[in-house]
Amino acid sequence: MLSYQHGYHAGNLADVHKHTLLAWALSYLTRKDKPLSYIETHAGRGLYDLTAPEALKTGEAAAGITRVEPLLPPDHPYRVALAVVRAQHGATAYGGSPLIAEALLRDCDGIHLAELHPREHAALADISGGRLYKTDGLALAQSLLPPTPRRGLMLIDPSYEVKTEYAALAKLLPQLHAKWNVGVIMLWYPIxxxxxxxxxxxxxxxxxxxxxxxxxxxxxxxxxxxxxGSGVITVNPPWGMQDEARRLTQLFSDL
Known part of the structure; x- marks a missing residue:
C-alpha cells in the first residue's frame, strides 16, 4: 500500500473532479464566521511539478487541469486556490488537496493531515503548515472524531491498491458519521x-x-x-453542493 506515487497522476481528471468539489465545499464552510476542522486521511506530498518527468510521462495533467481550468469561472474557489499555490511555489506547481485546503482555510481553522508513506510524508512536512501525522489515516480519523472545532470536513482519498478497501470503507464511513454527525465527509473513489x-x-x-x-x-x-471515471460521496453535503456537481457534469460533458 506504500507503492502508489501520485506524481504520475497529479492534475488528472479525477483530481480535477475531487479538488473542484473540495474547494467549493471549503469555500462554502468558511463563509460562516466560525472555526472548523479539516482532516485528510491520505494527504500525499501536497505539491507537484507539472513539468516533472513523471507528469510528462503520463500526460494526465495536460488532459486534466491544463484543459479544464480555463473553463471554470475565474473566481471559482479551485482556481483561487491554485493561484495561491502558484504564487508561492512557481508557475508549474500543482497543489494537492492539502495545499488547496490550506489556501482556502483561515488561521482559526485546524488542519490534520495523515500520510504514511515516508517520502511523501517528508515532502509534505517541508511545505505544509498543518498538523502532520505519520500514521494510518483511517485509524487517525477514528481517533480524532469528533474533532475540536466540531464543524468541519474530512477528505478520504485512498489509492485503492487493495481491493478489500472498498468493503472496509463501506463499513467505516457509517461509523465515522455516527461519531461526527455534523461533519462533512467526502470519499473519493475511482471508476x-x-x-x-x-x-x-x-x-x-x-x-x-x-x-x-x-x-x-x-x-x-x-x-x-x-x-x-471518478466518484465522490459526500456525507452532509453543504447546501448548494448538488448544483455545483451538476455544473461539473455539464462541464465534463463538453470536454
Missing amino acids: LVDNRHRAMVRSLTQAIPGALCHELRFAPARPGHGMH
Whole structure:
C-alpha cells in the first residue's frame, strides 16, 4: 500500500473532479464566521511539478487541469486556490488537496493531515503548515472524531491498491458519521472497468440517507488504462453542493 506515487497522476481528471468539489465545499464552510476542522486521511506530498518527468510521462495533467481550468469561472474557489499555490511555489506547481485546503482555510481553522508513506510524508512536512501525522489515516480519523472545532470536513482519498478497501470503507464511513454527525465527509473513489465500486456505493447510500453521490465518466488516460471515471460521496453535503456537481457534469460533458 506504500507503492502508489501520485506524481504520475497529479492534475488528472479525477483530481480535477475531487479538488473542484473540495474547494467549493471549503469555500462554502468558511463563509460562516466560525472555526472548523479539516482532516485528510491520505494527504500525499501536497505539491507537484507539472513539468516533472513523471507528469510528462503520463500526460494526465495536460488532459486534466491544463484543459479544464480555463473553463471554470475565474473566481471559482479551485482556481483561487491554485493561484495561491502558484504564487508561492512557481508557475508549474500543482497543489494537492492539502495545499488547496490550506489556501482556502483561515488561521482559526485546524488542519490534520495523515500520510504514511515516508517520502511523501517528508515532502509534505517541508511545505505544509498543518498538523502532520505519520500514521494510518483511517485509524487517525477514528481517533480524532469528533474533532475540536466540531464543524468541519474530512477528505478520504485512498489509492485503492487493495481491493478489500472498498468493503472496509463501506463499513467505516457509517461509523465515522455516527461519531461526527455534523461533519462533512467526502470519499473519493475511482471508476474502473470492472465497476468494483458499485457494491460500496450501494451500501453507503443505503446506510447514510441524504449522502450525495456524484460520478463523472471520461476517456481513459491512455490505451489499456483501467480508470474511466471518478466518484465522490459526500456525507452532509453543504447546501448548494448538488448544483455545483451538476455544473461539473455539464462541464465534463463538453470536454
